[in-house]
Amino acid sequence: xxxxxxxxxxxxxxxxxxxxxxxxxxxxxxxxxxxxxxxxxxxxxxxxxxxxxxxxxxxxxxxxxxxxxxxxxxxxxxxxxxxxxxxxxxxxxxxxxxxxxxxxxxxxxxxxxxxxxxxxxxxxxxxxxxxxxxxxxxxxx
Amino acid sequence: xxxxxxxxxxxxxxxxxxxxxxxxxxxxxxxxxxxxxxxxxxxxxxxxxxxxxxxxxxxxxxxxxxxxxxxxxxxxxxxxxxxxxxxxxxxxxxxxxxxxxxxxxxxxxxxxxxxxxxxxxxxxxxxxxxxxxxxxxxxxxxxxxxxxxxxxxxxxxxxxxxxxxxxxxxxxxxxxxxxxxxxxxxxxxxxxxxxxxxxxxxxxxxxxxxxxxxxxxxxxxxxxxxxxxxxxxxxxxxxxxxxxxxxxxxxxxxxxxxxxxxxxxxxxxxxxxxxxxxxxxxxxxxxxxxxxxxxxxxxxxxxxxxxxxxxxxxxxxxxxxxxxxxxxxxxxxxxxxxxxxxxxxxxxxxxxxxxxxxxxxxxxxxxxxxxxxxxxxxxxxxxxxxxxxxxxxxxxxxxxxxxxxxxxxxxxxxxxxxxxxxxxxxxxxxxxxxxxxxxxxxxxxxxxxxxxxxxxxxxxxxxxxxxxxxxxxxxxxxxxxxxx
Numbered sequence: 001x002x003x004x005x006x007x008x009x010x011x012x013x014x015x016x017x018x019x020x021x022x023x024x025x026x027x028x029x030x031x032x033x034x035x036x037x038x039x040x041x042x043x044x045x046x047x048x049x050x051x052x053x054x055x056x057x058x059x060x061x062x063x064x065x066x067x068x069x070x071x072x073x074x075x076x077x078x079x080x081x082x083x084x085x086x087x088x089x090x091x092x093x094x095x096x097x098x099x100x101x102x103x104x105x106x107x108x109x110x111x112x113x114x115x116x117x118x119x120x121x122x123x124x125x126x127x128x129x130x131x132x133x134x135x136x137x138x139x140x141x
Numbered sequence: 142x143x144x145x146x147x148x149x150x151x152x153x154x155x156x157x158x159x160x161x162x163x164x165x166x167x168x169x170x171x172x173x174x175x176x177x178x179x180x181x182x183x184x185x186x187x188x189x190x191x192x193x194x195x196x197x198x199x200x201x202x203x204x205x206x207x208x209x210x211x212x213x214x215x216x217x218x219x220x221x222x223x224x225x226x227x228x229x230x231x232x233x234x235x236x237x238x239x240x241x242x243x244x245x246x247x248x249x250x251x252x253x254x255x256x257x258x259x260x261x262x263x264x265x266x267x268x269x270x271x272x273x274x275x276x277x278x279x280x281x282x283x284x285x286x287x288x289x290x291x292x293x294x295x296x297x298x299x300x301x302x303x304x305x306x307x308x309x310x311x312x313x314x315x316x317x318x319x320x321x322x323x324x325x326x327x328x329x330x331x332x333x334x335x336x337x338x339x340x341x342x343x344x345x346x347x348x349x350x351x352x353x354x355x356x357x358x359x360x361x362x363x364x365x366x367x368x369x370x371x372x373x374x375x376x377x378x379x380x381x382x383x384x385x386x387x388x389x390x391x392x393x394x395x396x397x398x399x400x401x402x403x404x405x406x407x408x409x410x411x412x413x414x415x416x417x418x419x420x421x422x423x424x425x426x427x428x429x430x431x432x433x434x435x436x437x438x439x440x441x442x443x444x445x446x447x448x449x450x451x452x453x454x455x456x457x458x459x460x461x462x463x464x465x466x467x468x469x470x471x472x473x474x475x476x477x478x479x480x481x482x483x484x485x486x487x488x489x490x491x492x493x494x495x496x497x498x499x500x501x502x503x504x505x506x507x508x509x510x511x512x513x514x515x516x517x518x519x520x521x522x523x524x525x526x527x528x529x530x531x532x533x534x535x536x537x538x539x540x541x542x543x544x545x546x547x548x549x550x551x552x553x554x555x556x557x558x559x560x561x562x563x564x565x566x567x568x569x570x571x572x573x574x575x576x577x578x579x580x581x582x583x584x585x586x587x588x589x590x591x592x593x594x595x596x597x598x599x600x601x602x603x604x605x606x607x608x609x610x611x612x613x614x615x616x617x618x619x620x621x622x623x624x625x
Contacts, residue, residue: 024349052474
């Protein structure tokens with residue numbers, strides 16, 4: 001009966017959005033979120049299909065496709081799915097594993113409570129969204 | 142083909158393979174059929190019901206919705222076997238009754254198993270797999286591992302190696318007058334706490350995140366109603382403590398244990414001095430050296446990552462059966478998990494897996510029946526109202542009808558919804574049942590037109606009878622130009 005390494009908390013500690021958390025807080029997050037593995041080319045988020053989730057990439061790469069065209073690539077520490085969850089709408093993009101992908105997943109219904117329970121994570125996500133918005137604004141200018 | 146395991150998962154798949162004419166060997170390290178039910182649950186009564194009286198007659202397909210424990214033979218005489226094994230004192234079978242159900246299934250369907258044959262290691266030899274066992278080598282093109290999720294697992298907490306696991310719990314009366322600290326707040330932890338309520342002087346249940354109750358998660362992933370008593374005791378300040386905290390270390394202090402915990406909310410440490418600590422920290426799957434041959438695993442307890450058809454996500458041609466299917470999560474729509482961890486869910490998966498393996502690896506592919514166009518709407522509404530596969534595996538399994546240029550509308554059977562959405566036929570419909578966060582259960586049709594999927598939610602119904610005019614109209618609207 002050997003112990004298996006509980007490395008998810010360690011992995012989380014290395015991600016920007018969890019950088020402000022204490023060890024017990026990291027363990028609570030690791031305990032709350034579920035880990036999922038996606039083989040290369042497996043779809044993660046489906047355009048137009050309701051009831052999705054919030055994903056944080058631990059390892060690998062995800063391709064963001066809109067109308068069949070790749071518009072972005074996401075990697076370790078980045079997240080997706082929050083827009084459709086926060087707006088209560090189906091995703092407007094397909095997200096596909098560009099190479100095998102490991103994510104932490106939180107069902108959409110639990111995102112609000114999670115953000116309220118972990119305000120420092122919420123703040124980091126807000127900073128990341130602000131950065132994305134700033135990039136888009138500069139490009140359109 | 143070799144199938145490893147003789148619990149409910151292995152037995153169902155073996156039966157289905159035999160009926161399709163796929164020759165295979167079944168090996169099991171156990172001495173008899175039953176899998177985990179030969180030993181557990183510890184307190185001897187299952188969490189899955191088989192209702193002796195139900196809206197449908199025992200042995201019919203529709204009755205399966207009310208029977209979570211019988212396997213699925215076609216022969217009428219072998220169906221709903223669980224019913225005849227129960228003594229009527231509860232609609233939850235006892236562990237021995239469940240074991241008898243599975244043993245009887247194996248016997249009456251003549252499912253042949255080589256017992257006492259332990260799989261020890263695995264390697265590739267060209268196109269074949271070689272399974273080393275205690276009885277020598279087994280060679281096959283297709284291995285299926287239905288070895289359960291019953292190997293005790295502990296997280297990496299200093300001192301936890303010296304602490305008994307759920308699997309080593311002593312008889313309840315030996316905890317009389319003792320302070321018991323249970324690490325873990327899922328079903329096994331709450332099962333023990335419930336059993337200790339009239340014995341232990343003090344009970345603490347602890348883990349980093351809050352307890353989830355099945356009535357809130359609306360699924361089997363959550364503490365089931367029968368084990369909620371300790372939680373109620375805690376809420377009513379009866380003395381049981383349910384604590385959300387990290388367990389930092391466990392120390393022995395003579396005959397006692399000192400458990401150091403720290404809550405996420407405060408930096409303060411809480412130390413418990415207790416007589417017993419039990420690691421109710423769950424289980425992993427004894428997949429031996431499959432990781433070495435490339436099988437990717439997922440989750441804290443490292444279960445094999447699988448495709449929607451329960452094939453290893455990283456090593457094609459390696460399949461899994463039974464409760465291991467809990468690591469093939471499907472769409473998890475609205476966060477609600479499948480029932481693949483329970484017999485009521487994975488028995489259907491197993492039947493589909495057998496059909497898929499027969500087709501893909503052995504060229505056995507029975508012709509699909511035609512559904513007359515005039516019957517398509519009523520057929521789909523009957524399915525979403527009564528099909529046990531759809532009730533047990535919401536948003537996970539679906540009834541699929543395909544548009545065939547020559548034959549009209551063809552019934553492709555019950556199939557994983559995720560596969561339909563991502564790589565299904567070009568023109569088809571999948572009918573399933575889903576649940577939203579408000580607790581409504583409603584049918585959903587997913588259509589594929591030219592390979593593009595769309596979702597059509599149908600209205601809920603207070604009695605879950607979806608054979609109404611409104612539902613008919615909604616189905617016709619969704620299928621116009623596709624199947625109608």
